[in-house]
Amino acid sequence: MKKVVSLLALVMLLNGCDDGNLTQEDINFEDIPTQSCSINNIIYKLKDEESLLLEIPETSFTNEPSTVGEPTLLDINSANRVVYRFYNGTVSATNICETIPPATPIVTDQWSAIAGKIQIFTTAVKTTNATDNSTKITGYNHNIVFKNITFAKNNGTQVYETFPFGDYVTTANALPFLFDQTVEQCSASKQIYNYNSSEALLLDIDPSLIVNSATPLNTPRTGLIGTTVNKLTYRLFSGLLTSGYFCTGTIPSTPTVSEEWVATSGVSNVSGIIEVTTTTLGTGFKHVIVLKNVTMKKGTNDFKLGDSFIYGELLTTN
Incomplete structure (x- = not known):
């Protein structure tokens, strides 16, 4: 019981x-x-x-x-x-x-x-x-x-x-990266830029890397990505981008920048390396700019341009 x-x-x-x-x-x-x-x-x-x-x-x-x-x-x-x-x-x-x-x-x-x-x-x-x-x-x-x-x-x-x-x-919002291999340079600031109608890749290059003298075979001029000198910036725009945007004293307010990515500082012989190979071209010079192991960063976000990314070709004359 x-x-x-x-x-x-x-x-x-x-x-x-x-x-x-x-x-x-x-x-x-x-x-x-x-x-x-x-x-x-x-x-x-x-x-x-x-x-x-x-x-x-x-x-x-x-x-x-x-x-x-x-x-x-x-x-x-x-x-x-x-x-x-x-x-x-x-x-x-x-x-x-x-x-x-x-x-x-x-x-x-x-x-x-x-x-x-x-x-x-x-x-x-x-x-x-x-x-x-x-x-x-x-x-x-x-x-x-x-x-x-x-x-x-x-x-x-x-x-x-x-x-x-x-x-x-x-x-994710796709970053087009539809650049050709022809880059231009501002006469005063010496900033180099590559662009199309919606995006730009800007390089505040060290002037010593762009010299009107051919480089020896397999011996390019080199530099490291930095925060001021050799600063690399990618911008994506929400409006039509034209050549008038560049080489001004201040950054124009239009078109509006929708995204901005900045390359992380380089490490010698490891990452963030800029290589410039110069050859003669008639009476002028062709400077081929290559970026090696570069990482682009925005906030906590990042992506890599790869082992070797051809930034473009800059033509100069004496």
């Missing part, structure tokens, strides 16, 4: 503690691919008869890698919503993104997050050219984790200290 009473007491105790909570494993969407809607700011994950929805402004996902230990943190609120839904049938993208969703399946239950933080850690997605070891940023991976998230349910609340949402990838 005592065993029966003890068993009943245990059952009552368990029932008293049960508020309908599910274990974290039961609603784990971490390995499910992330999708997004094109008509709103919802990114989501679907698993059979369940969906996990995150409605968040697109501007929350920056094209700038996070600093280690310093992820973006957002409050869960009316502007940053997290919703977990159950359906009476298999759910699809049309149930999430359509202005008028299908009548079925029907939402049978919903948990809405009422507190917590959205943690976003961003890294650049890069591809490497196997031929010259140059790199290109193709996108940004945003790893999303909910911290101390509280879900409101019909029969109570459910709290998770750490709830991984998973990865969400956005597309």
Whole structure:
């Protein structure tokens, strides 16, 4: 009899503690691919008869890698919503993104997050050219984790200290780099530039590298990328770029610069090296400028121009 009473007491105790909570494993969407809607700011994950929805402004996902230990943190609120839904049938993208969703399946239950933080850690997605070891940023991976998230349910609340949402990838703005090999030089500042209608690559070159004298075979003049002398800058513009932009006393306000990348300082015999090879060309001279192992940087972002990048050819006369 005592065993029966003890068993009943245990059952009552368990029932008293049960508020309908599910274990974290039961609603784990971490390995499910992330999708997004094109008509709103919802990114989501679907698993059979369940969906996990995150409605968040697109501007929350920056094209700038996070600093280690310093992820973006957002409050869960009316502007940053997290919703977990159950359906009476298999759910699809049309149930999430359509202005008028299908009548079925029907939402049978919903948990809405009422507190917590959205943690976003961003890294650049890069591809490497196997031929010259140059790199290109193709996108940004945003790893999303909910911290101390509280879900409101019909029969109570459910709290998770750490709830991984998973990865969400956005597309990077492509840098054209559609330069030809003809560069020009300002007469006063001696700055060298290469440009097209939307971008420019500027080099504040050390004048000692551009000399009207042929260099010996296989012995180019060399210098290192610096922060003032031999400074290399890439600019992408949002308006039409013309030759009038260059060689002015101050940087013109138009066209507007949408992105600016600056080369990191060079290290002797290792990186950030400028090589200039000069040959005679009739009554003038041709200076071929090559950049070796140069890394371009913007904030915490960077990409490599490769082992050997031909900046261009400058023609001069005595």
